[in-house]
Amino acid sequence: MRDKRMTPAEVVAELADGMTVGIGGWGSRRKPMALVRAILASSLKDLTIVSYGGPDVGLLAAAGKVRRLVFGFVSLDTVAYDPHFQRVRQESKLETMELDEGMLQTGLLAASHRLPFLPTRAGLGSDVLTLNPEIRTIQDPYGSEELVAMPALKLDAALVHMNRADRHGNAQYLGPDPYFDDLFCMAAERRYVSTEEIVDTFDGPPQSILLNRMMVDGVVAAPRGAHFTSCVPDYPRDEEFQKLYASTPYESFVDRFLSGDELTYQQAVDAWRA
Numbered sequence: 001m002r003d004k005r006m007t008p009a010e011v012v013a014e015l016a017d018g019m020t021v022g023i024g025g026w027g028s029r030r031k032p033m034a035l036v037r038a039i040l041a042s043s044l045k046d047l048t049i050v051s052y053g054g055p056d057v058g059l060l061a062a063a064g065k066v067r068r069l070v071f072g073f074v075s076l077d078t079v080a081y082d083p084h085f086q087r088v089r090q091e092s093k094l095e096t097m098e099l100d101e102g103m104l105q106t107g108l109l110a111a112s113h114r115l116p117f118l119p120t121r122a123g124l125g126s127d128v129l130t131l132n133p134e135i136r137t138i139q140d141p142y143g144s145e146e147l148v149a150m151p152a153l154k155l156d157a158a159l160v161h162m163n164r165a166d167r168h169g170n171a172q173y174l175g176p177d178p179y180f181d182d183l184f185c186m187a188a189e190r191r192y193v194s195t196e197e198i199v200d201t202f203d204g205p206p207q208s209i210l211l212n213r214m215m216v217d218g219v220v221a222a223p224r225g226a227h228f229t230s231c232v233p234d235y236p237r238d239e240e241f242q243k244l245y246a247s248t249p250y251e252s253f254v255d256r257f258l259s260g261d262e263l264t265y266q267q268a269v270d271a272w273r274a
Contacts, residue, residue, distance in 0.1 A: 001168045006218040008038035008262060011192045014218075015039070015157055018067075020048040022108070022153070022188055024160030024181035025229065028054040028077045028237055030173070032161035032194045034225035034262050039065060040254075041261065050153055052104065052179070054229060055245060058082035059258075062250040066094050070153060072101040078239060079246045087250075100128055103135075105180055107153035112186030119147040158188035161226045162211065163234055164202060165195035169216030170209055172202050175232040178210050185215045194222040196234050224266060241269065 012035075015021065025031035036056045039047075046067040051057050053074035060066050062084040074085045088094060099107070102122030110118040119138060123129055124146070129137070138149045160181040165171035171193045173181070185191040193211060198221050202209060228245065230237035245253060257268045 001213065003167045004169050004213075004216060004219045005167050005198065006192070006220055008034055008194070008220055008222070011035055011159075011218055011220060012038045012042045012044065014190060015044055017044060018046045018048075019156040020050065020154065022050040022155040022158040022184040023056045024158065024179060024184045025054065025056070025226070026052045026177070026179040027073070027075045028229045028242065029177075030161050030175065030179065030226050030231050031056045031229040032159045032225065033227060033229060034161075034194050034222040035159045035192065035220065036060065037258060037262060037265055040258055050104075050108075050155060052101065053082070053085070055082060055242075058084040061085050061088040061094060064093075068095040068097070070097045070099065070104070072099055072104040076242055076246060077237065079242060083246050084250050097132055098128065099123070099132070100126065103128065103148065103150050104153070105183065106150040108180060108183040108187045110150065110152035111154045112183050115152060117149045117151045120150050121147060123148045123150075153187060155184065155188035157190040157192065158184040159192050159194070160184055160211075161194045161222070161231065163196050163231065164199050165193055165211075165216075165219050166200065166202075167198055167219060169193065169211065169213035169219055170202070171195060171211040171216065171219070172204065172208050173210050174204060174208060174234070175230075182210050182215070185211055191216050192218040192220065194220040194225045196223055196225065196231060197221070222262070225262075227266075227269065241272070244272075
């Protein structure tokens, strides 16, 4: 079995301008922030980001890395709306496809099954279809019901963060929710997992092994790599730091915390906390 360990910089080197990148996690929970920070430090641009958005979307949008965003929401959970994303969107600096949360899941599921679309009731009777006229409806061939034909959300790459992984790409979540990290990986051509710890064996129930090695192309050891989002049970969301992020102008936040590599970021966070 192949050793798939990589660094954040090596992951970013396999990405390219204009790619469609899916980012796992949910809001401000278990986001692959170390990989997001590596993208911020790179020259990548014109990305299409697919996400149940949190600070991953806020940072990448504010940095001008995003050309198009496909999303169900952009929230910091305890902060209802990411202010950096809000500013970019109000200034009309990126294209958007805003979807019902279930429509986004269905689009990922269609891509994971290599289908062009899947039918769903989600989105019917809402302005989602008005704002996204490219999304069509179909009639149930076995009846008369109108359904949304949600197109597959095909990804060039997926980035997710897990509690544990081995060097071969098997990966485990230990919190209460898998979110849709497996769908992001199955919908993508290339799949990269950052993890709190690389282990030789896993503890816990076998169903917590969400990703198998066939679904993963690279594994990155990234302790506290989801910070400042939560990665329970390893650590909760850093609420005080999140408040700082939400209340600080983007350029000032970058100067203070994002001017170096991942180690520099973690050291800056520790210095701020001290």
